[in-house]
Amino acid sequence: MTTIHDVAQAAGVSISTVSYALSGKRSIAASTRQRVTDAVERLGYRPHAGARMLAGARTNILALSAPIRPDNHQPTQMRFVTAVVEAARRRDYDVLLLATDDEVSGIRRVASSSLVDGVVAIGVATVDERVDLVRELDLPAGFIGIPQGVDDLACIDLDFAAAAAESVDRLADAGHRSIGVIGHPASYGERDTGFIRRFDDAFATRADGRGVETLTVAADLGRASAVRAFDDLRERLPGMTALVLHCSEPTAEAVLQRVRRLGLEMPRDLSVLAACASYPADEFEPALDTIPLPIDEMCSRAVEAAFERIDGRLDTGVELIAPTYLAKGSVSGPARAS
Incomplete structure (x- = not known):
């Protein structure tokens, strides 16, 4: 992990001198330039944008x-x-x-x-x-x-952890004790996408602290997967009275269509909240309580x-x-x- 700082230290010069030696912007002593060149070769340092920027030349x-x-x-x-x-x-x-x-x-x-x-x-x-x-x-x-x-x-x-805690608190404060979550595709978790872990861990911790039972089911892309995920939640969490949509817009749309086709009214039969939504959830019918993703x-x-x-x-x-x-x-x- 060789940096321009390492080159400067090895050559016994300042960072700006290394920059001048690499860019040719200023005239420096041949012996100094040689020390920098030797350090670059010995350390395997490759000049890049940073060296040019110190000398005032940028690509924009x-x-x-x-x-x-x-x-x-x-x-x-x-x-x-x-x-x-x-x-x-x-x-x-x-x-x-x-x-x-x-x-x-x-x-x-x-x-x-x-x-x-x-x-x-x-x-x-x-x-x-x-x-x-x-x-x-x-x-x-x-x-x-x-x-x-x-x-x-x-x-x-x-702050996905804070967003997860806020989701639990809003629903728990409204009286809900059984909350389902529709999550992003399982492959996100498999490659350890950071925001998934932070949201899921914080959601589970806050739900446990509030005495709320919860279950997260991942939904892959596609309407059929979204419907299966929601039906799975209803089967495995029969007391579910609230739903958190932590998923993409098409998945959320498919889940809401399924809710309506089952004859459930929101929020009378099922409270729904869109968490970390990358889409304008107020355009749904009905409009959803939302924690927006501030892209x-x-x-x-x-x-x-x-x-x-x-x-x-x-x-x-x-x-x-x-x-x-x-x-x-x-x-x-x-x-x-x-």
């Missing part, structure tokens, strides 16, 4: 690492892409989309060829290979998501975090955005078990 291009996977809900993915592009354009930057499944090779390729000044990463796993890579490359980065062990990096996300804010802050590092301001750490609850009338006290 930001990479967006956004792996496209078969189980992704593409409209939601594109909302993230669009929000990153809009945030970058406000700083007169273009965005280079890296959509390959192999996130590491994409970032390494554009960084080693000096195509970009920094990177924003989405689709973040708890253990994410991109974390060590941006450290190795000294590449300015902003992560939308919270991988483990990132005190030295800039990471922004919704625009998350992306804007991640882009700004990358720019802060590009500009040499190395503020790091995890920033969690507090959840907001929008009451639309889809939650009330349980009249009867459904």
Whole structure:
């Protein structure tokens, strides 16, 4: 994990001197340049955008690492892409989309060829290979998501744990003691997508603390899977009086259609809450109480975090955005078990 700092230390010079030696922007002594070159070769350091930026030369291009996977809900993915592009354009930057499944090779390729000044990463796993890579490359980065062990990096996300606790509290305060959850595809959990674990763990902990029985059933993409997940919940949780939709918009739509076809009225027979929704749940019929996923804010802050590092301001750490609850009338006290 060789950085420009390591090169400077090995060569016995300042970081700015290493930058000048690599960029050729200023004239330096031949012996000094040779010490830097020797250190670069010995340590295996590859000059990248960071070296150019210290010397004042930038590409004004930001990479967006956004792996496209078969189980992704593409409209939601594109909302993230669009929000990153809009945030970058406000700083007169273009965005280079890296959509390959192999996130590491994409970032390494554009960084080693000096195509970009920094990177924003989405689709973040708890253990994410991109974390060590941006450290190795000294590449300015902003992560939308919270991988483990990132005190030295800039990471922004919704506080999914707080959103989960808020969901339980709203329903428990209304009198519900049996709450079902429709979750994202099981494959998200299998690859340890960070926000899934944080939401599920916090939901279970708060439900246990409030004396609420709960069950989460994952729904794969597609209407049939959504219907099966809801029917499974009703069978395995017969006292269910409230439902949390922690899933994509098409899954939520399919579940609500199933609710109506079964003759259940919301919220009289079933209170429904959309948690961390990437869609406008107030457009459903009926409109749903919602904890929105603040995609625009998350992306804007991640882009700004990358720019802060590009500009040499190395503020790091995890920033969690507090959840907001929008009451639309889809939650009330349980009249009867459904």
